[in-house]
Amino acid sequence: MRRHLATILTLALCAACISPAPPVEPDPYATGARDAAANVAAPVGSEIVICGQRFDIGAPVVLWTDAGGYDAYDRAIREGSSPDYASDEGQRYRPGRRADPARGKPPVSAASSSPADLVGLDQFVLHYDVCGTSRTCFEVLHHLRGLSVHFLLDIDGTLYQTMDLRETGWHATRSNTRSVGVEIAHIGARTAAEFGALDEWYGRDEHGLRLTLPARFGDGGVRTQGFVGRPARDGAIEGVINGTPLVMYDFTGEQYTTLEALLRVLVRELPALEARFPRDATGAVDPNVLSDEAFERFAGILAHWHVQQNKTDPGPAFDWERVGRAVGAR
DSSP states (O other), rough: OHHHHHHHTTTTTTTTTOSSSSOOOOOOTOOOTTTTTHHHHHOOOEEEEEETTTEEEEEEEEEETTTTTTOOOOOOOTTTOOSSOOTTTTEESSSBOOOOOGBBBBBBOTTTOOOOOOOOEEEEEEEESSSHHHHHHHIIIIITTOOOSEHHHHHHHOOOEEEEEETTSSSSSSGGEEEEEEEOOOOOOOOOGGGGGGGGGGEEEEEEEEOOOGGTTTTTTSSSOOOOBBSSSOOOOOEEEEEEEEEEOOBHHHHHHHHHHHHHHHHHHTTTOOOOBBBOSSSSOOSOOHHHHHHOOOEEEEHHHOOOOOOOOTTOOOHHHHHHHHTOOO
16 A cells, blocks of 8 residues: 555646656556446547536547546545545535626526526636546546546547536636636646656657557556557647746647537537637737736636646647637637
8 A cells, every 4th residue: 555655646746737747657547447448448429518418529528427437526535545635525626616796707506507507617728637648637636636627638539527517626726616627638748858758658650750658557548449649740849838948749639629629619608718818919829827917807718827827738739729720719
């Protein structure tokens, strides 16, 4: 047990969305009974849940109620884990949505049955998980850290929904009460000096740049058997986020396709969510945290780095303009 606890503690930075970060240590869940058979063999649907209603996004979706799904409602505290933020009852989220009198937004009950009630839900926060796979992300986020997020997006484009969107997830501090969050599976960005640590995740073959899970991750819980992941753009991509120069590889094309499908439905169904990004005076997506005033008035799709100064996800490789074109962002 001591060795098991020591191993998962080394994963604490995973799902923290902090970059740069040290290389990920061996995944203690790679050979668990809940992975390969459950994650790969179970059927995959294409519907997400908003206020108890189902909406087809036309991309692979696994719900928290499905075999092999990830359940943020689970209150069990696993032996050997030490959640930092879970309630005394083991709850990792807040049921419903609080009222925000300052912004004129009413409360939303955890029993609400209509997306039209979610008038205060006006932000969508993008994270990368710094874990590499959705399975590891959920284990660390839920079991180790006592936190929650509405969606996990794995490297093969499978979207896992962990709770209804009427619930308040704990993923982005000041944005929690008004946002939906997604953790995109990715090992994250690094400084130039640390970039060599990603060599075990990325290499080249006759077809170009390839994402390969380190052997210690086993199948990683990836549902698509034999999946070969390739970054959507070849080569490393550099950028400065919140004052930190970073370099990383792009997300997979499958991840972009599913994310775009999800956002098109959310922008259509959520009354206050706009298809727009925070932009600076030049028209580029702002690479810095938003001021309190700008944050309060912003409704749309934003990065974790826009919410908090100490965050850099989803990193400089995230292709905002591609997603914007697909979603119709202005």
